[in-house]
Amino acid sequence: MPTLRRRILEFLPRLNVHVKDLESGAALVTRRNGYRVTPVGPRSWLVRRGKDGFTDQISRMAETSSAKKWSSVGLGPNAHLFVNGKQDDADEFQMQKAAQDYMGARHVAALLRHYQVNCVFDVGANIGQYGRRLRQHGYTGRIVSFEPVATMTEKLRRAAENDPEWWVYPYALGREERVDTINVVYGSMSSILDPTTFGNERYKRFRNTRSQEIDIRRLDSLMDEALKGIDAPRSYLKLDTQGYDLEAFAGAGVYKSEFVGLQSEVALMRIYEGMPRMAEAIEAYEAEGFEITGMFPVTREETTGRVLEFDCVMVRADAMQS
Template identity: 55%
Template sequence: MRTLYRRLLHMLPRLGVHVLDLGSGTAVLSRRGERARVPVGREADLVTRGSGRYTVARMRGGMWVVARGRGDPSGKWTHVPLGDTGAQLLVDEGGSADERSLQLAAASYLCTHHVAGLLEKYGVNCVFDVGANAGQYAKRLRRLGYSGRIVSFEPTKDTFATLQQAAEADPEWWVYPFGLGREDATATIHADWSTMNSLLPPSDYGKDRYRRFARTRTEEIEIRRLDGVMDQALAGLTEPRPYLKMDTQGYDLEVFAGAGDRIGDFVGMQSEVAVLRLYEGSPQMNEAIAVYEDSGFEITGMYPVTREETTGRVVEFDCVMMRAAAAPG
């Protein structure tokens, strides 16, 4: 004799509800499309939309690989323990990523997580995102849980429009259509270089490395000093604890100089420093770091941004620095 539960499951399809009976008093109900069951070991099931499109392979205790298509995916993947953290790096052995690409992707991931951890540790409540481009940096911080204010600066017209659209639904993400520098002024920026737009001309090395530098479209932009916009950017924060991120393609020291004495307000900072000069007039890494250290910042992390494929030399690092005296007790 059917139980009331079984009668209900039998009746639901007549009402347009799809039923996937998993047994033991468990069922998946859906109105849009049928669901299929893919067993995962003895204790779990993967429920998918449609059928025959996923396969599951057990890698180790408590870890499975889910792949689209048919066949056994276990032979495609290998997993590497990350020290004694309990974390595992899953690598597609049939993939096309080379060692250089893998390192740079890992460095980007580690840098972003390192910064997010520092923002929490130091109680940062306002991130100055200088050289915001389309908002990639701010989006990464949000994905990692940073909920404080972000103030982004992007001077080029088309890119600022994209940035403004990205931030429009986030009331704590403020955007400004100008650049920052040593003096309030107007300037000409190379605006056709995608994420590498710069106020500086390319060096001979930069021209050899990037074809985009052969394009020459320029745009007039507004430049302001950082210390002239800080009060507005920090308005409403009872105890401001700002962090300065700069990615201005060779212009970071000019931005830094524009903070004047108010650079002491920042508990931390981040700058893209060059080992190999891509832009004429940009500082070398040791010169930039010396200026930052003279202002009381100390290195907490160095992450390669780009490498030469032929030699393995690092072209640029993301340098993360904090003011140790500002750390919570």
């Protein structure tokens, strides 16, 4: 039988009051519509509105016994972060990770708009998480995804099948074209490189791998085809190849200067043999004219708090159009 609270919440829309359920015992109640609620962790939500005055119109959490546990943090004139103050360390870790992922995606989406990007090269696409996130954050241009692991490529194709501007290639990218093998690992950690001792200790999944033969292509050999039909290409390069980013970047050849921005996972701790450390990777990108706009933690050890990898987002400032 519905509780009195539920009956009240169901009645409020008749009074032009908008109700958004968050979880059992908590709801967001506002007098204006047009807000968006994004979960960013256990009992944490980011609430945004696209019009001025949102801060004044955020009403209150529904009056429940748990309402007073919530805190609201302003993130500019049109966004608030609601957090349940009662979170243990594990909840806090998950909330921060989800919030950082979300803010990183927002940062990239804003850069793509600001630099008028119309083609994103998604290298190491896995099952299409990055492409879907681009679409969710409003990017409408072409996406060109590369994923060599056959089982992942099939899922990636399904993710892109109803999107004519999302192209999929079943290749790895590198500095030279050849046939090689990749270590197929559960999830998104398959790599051409072998894991280090640290990697084996950190990720138990490395103990259950299999090999797959793959084609490695140079990016510069595919650029003309990938950009076909775009009159004035403004491209962005996203690299997530589990330790092979600099090799894939090298294969772009003279096209490196054509990218207005790039995004690469840079490592503080070597998970794979031969992968570059963060300083080496950033130095290589800076040598090609890219400058950092944001660093977002990808993985962090819960026990020590240290970051293992960052998503490094960079742009070529002279590519900014007036």
